[in-house]
Structure formats: structure tokens, C-alpha cells
Amino acid sequence: MENVIILGTGCAGLTAAIYTARANLNPLVLEGGQPGGQLTTTSEVENFPGFPEGVDGFGLMDNLRKQASRFGTRTQYDTVERVDFSGPVKKLYSSSKTYEGRVVIISTGASPRLIGVPGEMEMFGGKGVTTCATCDGAFYRDMDVVVVGGGDSACEEALFLTRFCSKISLIHRRDELRASKIMAQRTLDHDKISPVWNTVVEEVLADEEGKARGVAVRNVATGEKSEIAARGVFLAIGHTPNTKPFEGVLDLDENGYLVPQNNSMVRTSIPGVYAAGDCVDHVYRQAITAAGMGCQAAIEGERWLAEQSFSG
Numbered sequence: 001m002e003n004v005i006i007l008g009t010g011c012a013g014l015t016a017a018i019y020t021a022r023a024n025l026n027p028l029v030l031e032g033g034q035p036g037g038q039l040t041t042t043s044e045v046e047n048f049p050g051f052p053e054g055v056d057g058f059g060l061m062d063n064l065r066k067q068a069s070r071f072g073t074r075t076q077y078d079t080v081e082r083v084d085f086s087g088p089v090k091k092l093y094s095s096s097k098t099y100e101g102r103v104v105i106i107s108t109g110a111s112p113r114l115i116g117v118p119g120e121m122e123m124f125g126g127k128g129v130t131t132c133a134t135c136d137g138a139f140y141r142d143m144d145v146v147v148v149g150g151g152d153s154a155c156e157e158a159l160f161l162t163r164f165c166s167k168i169s170l171i172h173r174r175d176e177l178r179a180s181k182i183m184a185q186r187t188l189d190h191d192k193i194s195p196v197w198n199t200v201v202e203e204v205l206a207d208e209e210g211k212a213r214g215v216a217v218r219n220v221a222t223g224e225k226s227e228i229a230a231r232g233v234f235l236a237i238g239h240t241p242n243t244k245p246f247e248g249v250l251d252l253d254e255n256g257y258l259v260p261q262n263n264s265m266v267r268t269s270i271p272g273v274y275a276a277g278d279c280v281d282h283v284y285r286q287a288i289t290a291a292g293m294g295c296q297a298a299i300e301g302e303r304w305l306a307e308q309s310f311s312g
């Protein structure tokens with residue numbers, strides 16, 4: 001049986017791993033579908049303390065991983081589908097294996113949201129629709145693309161795409177960006193980026209080969225419908241927490257976020273089970289806050305474990 005099982009290898013999970021490993025708890029980290037979490041799809045992280053020139057997301061996660069393994073963290077690729085937290089030994093089930101642990105730290109993060117319009121899924125991944133400019137931007141060199149969304153992610157994606165693309169139409173459903181002021185200004189000042197305000201995408205349009213050729217849009221203020229030609233459709237409309245395995249077991253809010261309990265940011269309703277990062281935090285959602293929550297969960301778990309007497 002494991003002392004500590006950590007789900008996820010984003011900032012929260014790997015920070016929890018560093019702390020529990022340094023506490024000699026020999027944590028097992030289960031790495032799900034997106035190793036390294038969302039930062040691995042980010043180009044430059046400018047607001048993580050300690051990096052005055054910024055740091056690239058992939059490099060930061062690689063360093064966290066090395067730091068965690070240096071103190072004895074073990075990592076395994078597996079995705080937990082179901083859990084049983086009814087007894088003192090917590091059970092986690094993947095498609096092929098059952099894991100047992102005393103402490104569980106859930107840091108499963110969140111996944112990019114889709115719009116839910118015709119053509120989106122058909123052209124997702126390789127045919128023009130994507131949620132990751134860092135991963136796919138270079139495929140759209142000298143082409144026109146659209147970015148959908150008005151938050152920091154949308155601005156970051158649009159700015160990154162200026163390195164490759166001829167023109168980026170930033171389609172936002174309101175007439176003001178949600179992004180931080182500095183990011184919004186940088187985006188609106190860029191001569192390759194054209195905002196398309198008060199507009200929603202109603203369909204992703206396919207060419208004769210089934211690849212994206214543009215989007216059908218509607219202006220929500222005037223009702224006017226039109227098309228915007230684009231080879232790439234980059235979606236940046238927020239995220240959905242990865243909490244499905246905990247439905248019916250732990251408290252989730254109406255958007256699927258784990259609800260922290262007992263005047264804590266990281267405790268769940270089950271003693272010994274903690275949650276950290278974007279699967280529980282829908283307010284701050286930063287790399288540094290996820291790391292902070294990972295640290296909190298690790299310290300809580302370590303203290304709780306020290307108070308327990310297990311028979312095995």
C-alpha cells in the first residue's frame with residue numbers, strides 16, 4: 001500500500017510530490033492524459049516568481065519533475081477512472097489496475113473547453129481545430145486563423161500565432177477582453193491581430209477535403225451572420241475540471257469543481273483526501289497558486305498521516 005498517491009503532474013501535483021517526497025513518504029504520482037499539465041502547452045510564463053526574464057512552460061514543468069524525482073517520487077502512466085474512499089484505505093481504479101493508498105492528493109487539473117458547434121469535433125486535431133497554439137501554431141505559417149475567446153489564454157494564443165500566421169481574427173462574444181490589462185493591451189496593439197467583437201462562432205466550415213476553411217459567425221448585438229475565412233481555428237474559451245472519477249464520492253459544484261471543506265482550500269469531505277490546483281480552484285487558476293495548493297495538500301496529508309495508526 002502507498003503512503004501517498006498523487007493524481008496529476010501539473011504544478012499542483014508535482015509540488016505536492018516534492019513536499020511529500022522530502023518528507024520521506026515515497027509518493028506515487030499517477031500521470032494522466034496530459035503529462036506536465038496545462039503549462040506544457042504554454043509558450044512563455046512571465047508571472048512565475050523567480051524568473052525575471054520569464055520561463056517556458058515546458059522547461060518549468062521539466063524542472064519540477066526532476067526536482068520531485070530527486071527526492072524519491074515515483075511516476076506511473078495511468079488514468080484513474082473510479083475511486084472508493086469509503087474505508088481507511090483509499091482505492092483507485094484504472095482500466096487495468098487498482099491502487100491503494102493512505103493519503104490521496106487530487107491534482108487532476110482542467111481540460112480545454114469546446115464550443116459545441118457543428119464541425120468542431122469533425123475537424124478537431126489535425127484538420128484545423130485545436131486548443132493549443134504552442135503545439136500547432138507552426139502548421140499555420142502564412143495562413144489566416146481565428147482565435148475564439150477573450151481571456152488571457154486567447155490573448156496568449158493570438159500573440160503566439162503572430163510568429164507564424166498572416167492574420168489572426170480574435171473572436172470574442174463581448175466587446176471587452178477579460179484578459180489582464182497588460183495582455184489585452186499587447187494583443188489589441190498588435191497589427192496582425194484583429195478583434196471581432198460581440199461575435200459567436202456557429203459552425204466550423206469544412207473544405208472539400210474535410211479541413212477547416214473558416215467559421216460561420218453571428219454578431220450577438222445585431223444578429224448579422226457572416227463567414228470568416230481561416231485555416232486554423234484556435235479555441236481558448238476556458239476549461240472544465242477533470243473530476244469525473246469523483247462524481248458521487250466527493251462534493252462537486254455545478255461546474256464540476258471539487259468543493260473544499262472544513263475551512264481549508266485543499267481538504268475534501270474525506271479525511272486523508274486532498275485536492276489542489278485547477279480541479280478545485282476556479283478563482284485564481286494560476287501556476288503559482290496551483291503550486292501553493294500542492295504544497296498545502298502535501299503538508300496536510302503528511303500531518304494527517306502522522307496522526308493515524310494504520311494496521312496495514
Ligand code: NAP
Nearest residue numbers: 115149150151152153154156173174178236237238284285
Ligand atoms: P477564462 O479567463 O475563463 O476566459 C475564457 C474566455 O472565453 C472568456 O473571455 C469567455 O467570455 C470566453 N468564453 C467562455 N465560454 C465561451 C463560449 N461558449 N463561447 C465563446 N466564448 C466563451 O479562461 P482562460 O483565458 O483560459 O484563463 C484561465 C485562467 O488562467 C485565468 O485566471 C487567466 O488569468 C489564467 N491565465 C494566465 C495566463 C498568463 O498570465 N500568462 C495565460 C493563460 C491563462 P467572457 O469574457 O464573456 O466570459
